[in-house]
Amino acid sequence: MGLIPLVVIIAALALVWLAVARLRSTEAFRRVTVPAGLAPSLHAARRAFRRRAALATTAAVVVGALAVAVDHAMPAGYDLVFLLVPALMSLAGLLVIAALPGVPVAESGSQRSADLAPRHPWSFAPAWARVLPATAGVLLLGVIVAFGLTSEASEDGLFRAIRIDSGAYSSTATPYPGWYYGVPVLLVTVALAIAAATALARVAASARPTHTTLREADQVMRLLITRVIVKLTTGTFIVYLGGLMFMGGRAMSAASGQWFDGSYAEIQPWFTVALTLFCVGLIVVGIGVGLLLLAVLDAVTPPFTVRPVPSTLQPAEPTTRA
Numbered sequence: 001m002g003l004i005p006l007v008v009i010i011a012a013l014a015l016v017w018l019a020v021a022r023l024r025s026t027e028a029f030r031r032v033t034v035p036a037g038l039a040p041s042l043h044a045a046r047r048a049f050r051r052r053a054a055l056a057t058t059a060a061v062v063v064g065a066l067a068v069a070v071d072h073a074m075p076a077g078y079d080l081v082f083l084l085v086p087a088l089m090s091l092a093g094l095l096v097i098a099a100l101p102g103v104p105v106a107e108s109g110s111q112r113s114a115d116l117a118p119r120h121p122w123s124f125a126p127a128w129a130r131v132l133p134a135t136a137g138v139l140l141l142g143v144i145v146a147f148g149l150t151s152e153a154s155e156d157g158l159f160r161a162i163r164i165d166s167g168a169y170s171s172t173a174t175p176y177p178g179w180y181y182g183v184p185v186l187l188v189t190v191a192l193a194i195a196a197a198t199a200l201a202r203v204a205a206s207a208r209p210t211h212t213t214l215r216e217a218d219q220v221m222r223l224l225i226t227r228v229i230v231k232l233t234t235g236t237f238i239v240y241l242g243g244l245m246f247m248g249g250r251a252m253s254a255a256s257g258q259w260f261d262g263s264y265a266e267i268q269p270w271f272t273v274a275l276t277l278f279c280v281g282l283i284v285v286g287i288g289v290g291l292l293l294l295a296v297l298d299a300v301t302p303p304f305t306v307r308p309v310p311s312t313l314q315p316a317e318p319t320t321r322a
Contacts, residue, residue, distance in 0.1 A: 042217050049221055053228075053299035056096040063092040078160060083181055083243075087188035090236040090292075094195040097229060101202035121200035124222040129230040133196070136237035140189060143241055144182040147248050151178020162248075164255040166267045173255035177244040185240055196233040200226060228298045235291030242284025249277030 067088050071081035122130055152172065154161035159178035164171055175181070203225055208218055252274035256267040 038211065038213055041214065045217060045221070049224075050300070052096070052100050055100070056093040056299065057296070059092040059096050060089040064089040078158070078175060078180075080181060080184060084184060084188055086236055086239050086292075087185070087192055090232050091188065091192055091195055093232060094192070094199050094229065097225065098195060098199040098202050101199065101206045101225075119204040121197055121204055123204045124219070124226045125200070125230060126223075126227070129226065133193075133230060133234040133237065136234050136241060137189065137193060140237050140241045140244075141186070143244050144177075144186050147177045147244060148179040148182045151176055151180075151182075162251050162255050164252075164267055164270050169265055169267060171255045171258055173251040175247065176251035177247045181247075182244070185244070189237065189240065192233055192236060196229050199229050203229070224298050228295050231291045231295035231298065235288045235295060238288030238291060239285055240288075242281045242286075242288055244281070245277045246281030246285060249274045249279075249281055253278060 064085050067081055067085045071077065071079060071085075074081060148159070150162060151159045152161045152163045153159050154172070154174050158180040160176055160180040161172050161174045161178065162176040177185075203222055209215055252270055256270035256274055258265060
């Protein structure tokens with residue numbers, strides 16, 4: 001990819017980021033009106049939410065930097081570790097969220113409540129969150145298998161090449177996302193799915209406050225962190241889906257379109273398939289990066305705006321008492 005297209009993509013993503021950030025800051029569910037006496041508790045909860053987001057982001061950046069350093073120290077690895085960087089960063093962030101699933105909301109008194117209805121990992125997830133990650137995961141699995149089955153062993157014996165034969169014409173190109181790249185991506189994808197499911201379950205199961213207003217703020221924070229988990233996981237899946245398509249398209253294009261006996265040969269249908277994979281892969285990567293940016297935006301944006309009003313503090317009637 002040339003410098004100009006890369007700059008255009010980055011500029012477009014930056015504009016989308018700014019536009020979405022402006023819209024997100026005014027989302028209605030983020031505005032919580034509370035009695036004046038509860039405002040300090042919610043301000044503290046909001047700070048704790050942002051500290052957790054900062055910790056998860058820091059962990060992801062550190063893991064990503066270490067992975068890049070390891071990749072540079074292993075030139076014989078053919079950028080395998082570098083390919084795993086997005087998944088490793090997302091995995092680090094999810095592990096922090098799973099370790100710190102709840103944001104405590106302080107409330108006075110000893111009376112507490114518990115929900116009679118059991119909470120599940122998807123209790124605080126929107127409807128689309130149940131379909132999108134599963135769909136992206138299945139598509140990614142299909143792409144990994146397809147590229148693996150069409151790969152060939154390169155000179156070093158690793159399945160990271162593609163060979164195209166057409167009569168007297170034969171060409172091999174690397175790097176191709178065969179089993180050498182596909183199996184590690186599949187393993188980190190499974191690890192990412194397990195970490196996401198664990199984080200969702202722990203977020204849903206953590207204790208809830210008793211007071212109605214505090215529960216409203218707690219609901220907002222659970223909804224947001226659930227959105228972060230789902231978008232982070234789905235975005236990573238989609239980035240790999242598009243990245244493998246882009247990588248496969250480049251190698252396939254190199255193998256199916258070369259000079260042969262003084263003329264440029266385009267071996268069909270491979271050349272058309274390569275061009276399609278290349279272009280669609282770029283678009284899919286853009287969608288995945290957009291989801292990752294939205295996940296980060298949900299994590300770093302204040303979860304709610306506190307609007308104190310004079311009121312008598314009346315706790316909600318608990319469902320069960322302990």
